[in-house]
Amino acid sequence: MSKLSIEHYLRLLSDLRPMRTVSLRISNPYGEGQRAARGQGIIAAAMQHTVAGTPMTIWGDGTAERDFLHVVDVAQAFVAAAGYRGAENVFNIGSGTSLSLRDTLDAAQTATGSRSALHGANWAGRGATPHGGLVVDLAQLIAGTGSPGWRLRP
Numbered sequence: 001m002s003k004l005s006i007e008h009y010l011r012l013l014s015d016l017r018p019m020r021t022v023s024l025r026i027s028n029p030y031g032e033g034q035r036a037a038r039g040q041g042i043i044a045a046a047m048q049h050t051v052a053g054t055p056m057t058i059w060g061d062g063t064a065e066r067d068f069l070h071v072v073d074v075a076q077a078f079v080a081a082a083g084y085r086g087a088e089n090v091f092n093i094g095s096g097t098s099l100s101l102r103d104t105l106d107a108a109q110t111a112t113g114s115r116s117a118l119h120g121a122n123w124a125g126r127g128a129t130p131h132g133g134l135v136v137d138l139a140q141l142i143a144g145t146g147s148p149g150w151r152l153r154p
Helices: 003-016 042-052 071-082 101-112 139-145
Strands: 023-026 028-030 056-059 068-070 090-093 118-121
Touching: 003 023, 023 071, 028 042, 028 071, 042 056, 042 101, 068 071, 071 090
Parallel strands: 023 090, 028 068, 056 118
Antiparallel strands: none
């Protein structure tokens, strides 16, 4: 079952029964405990490659941007969603800013003091990934919780 199917199922349940549901679409989480070799989680992979001094291969040319969110912020978003009493039931959760994959590797290199080469690769021969970025806004969730003091970690 896809995530979108589950969202529709939850919405149906809330329409048919006295049950409130809220779905959170988490952008690109990172943080403690993330495994670098699982094929997802570019921040953990960038840290591993820079520490090891091995080249890092990514799809495309490194200009694609992503909105990264620390796991502590993910947990806080879940707490905020539990207290949400507004009309919306689906929220995109992210930091509100984006960082290119190339800049992500540069930040890992700065943090570790090590260097690693970045290699771009085509995905199944279809060319580079699009340069578009993903940035999400938390303002509606924060406003609906009655907890305007909640803020993302810097």
